[in-house]
Amino acid sequence: MDVAPNQRTAWRGWAGSAGGIAGALGYQQLLSTLLHFNCHGGGTSLGLLSGALVLAVIAAGAWISWRTRMISSEGGAIRLACAVSVMTAALSALLVAWMMLATLIVPSCLP
Numbered sequence: 001m002d003v004a005p006n007q008r009t010a011w012r013g014w015a016g017s018a019g020g021i022a023g024a025l026g027y028q029q030l031l032s033t034l035l036h037f038n039c040h041g042g043g044t045s046l047g048l049l050s051g052a053l054v055l056a057v058i059a060a061g062a063w064i065s066w067r068t069r070m071i072s073s074e075g076g077a078i079r080l081a082c083a084v085s086v087m088t089a090a091l092s093a094l095l096v097a098w099m100m101l102a103t104l105i106v107p108s109c110l111p
Contacts, residue, residue, distance in 0.1 A: 019061025020092030
């Protein structure tokens with residue numbers, strides 16, 4: 001099944017939202033699972049490393065959405081969807097950054 005170029009452009013516009021939401025939810029699930037089953041396993045280094053990887057995924061999705069917005073010759077709907085997607089990715093990145101900061105401040109195991 002062939003997909004028309006304008007449909008591919010529309011799907012690429014939502015990359016920031018998909019990457020941002022999936023990354024933030026996945027990161028939260030990873031941290032909560034690590035801390036629940038082994039509080040020493042979810043330490044600062046693993047939390048920061050996985051957070052940096054998630055931020056890279058979110059940034060890639062936002063870049064794809066922004067690039068699609070810039071090269072889109074279509075109407076305003078696709079450009080609006082791309083802009084909303086970039087904003088969603090930015091808010092998701094902020095959420096992940098707060099969770100990364102929490103891994104530095106809050107101890108993983110209670111005394």
